[in-house]
Amino acid sequence: MKKVLVLEDEANIRSFVVINLKRAGYEAIEAATGEEALEQIARNPDIKVALLDIMLPDMDGFEVCRRIRAGDNKIGIIMLTARTQEMDKVTGLMTGADDYVTKPFSPAELTARIDALYRRTGGEQEPDAAQVSQPPFLLNTRNRTLEKNGQRVKLTQIEYSIVKLFMDNPGKALSREEILDAVWGRDYFGELKIVDVNVRRLRIKIEDDPTNPAYITTVWGYGYKWGL
């Protein structure tokens, strides 16, 4: 059974999400506080996707996210945000999350997002497991990791998929739509902005000077390109 962690302190929202996940074929592991969520993740290493509410009684959802990522956990993370939260602030704080869903959300939208993320994080082994070397980068497609100058760069699964897409297409301008389709899947409901959010974060992780990127360059009015 595919396990999804549901961290939400409001019991009625949590049970609404849990019922819909069960209908969609997922096993929901419930948590009402940040501490509980971290315990459940430690106890259930087979959880592949976590839904994290932001406003919680003990710590905020971003802190939960940071702590999950601090353990180098490759889990897919979706933040549940309220419409009243300013999106710029939310995306700026999404340091380790892969996606966000704004409340109120429809069950179909939520499960489509989880399905898409599950596919990305489901550990699909690539048959031609190998290394892609483009100095200073080395991409290991077997364990889905990236090194820069021999140093491991901690990436989320989504970030890894974006880097792989770029490294498979060096010098080619990729539109935001192409990136969204390739990384999140064609059935993804979200906005193109999520591409920019992830690229901004990737630049901080891999560029020598994120304000003057040399690896992920902007193609104005279109998208991004790997290389100058």
Ligand code: CA
């Ligand atoms: Ca809440």
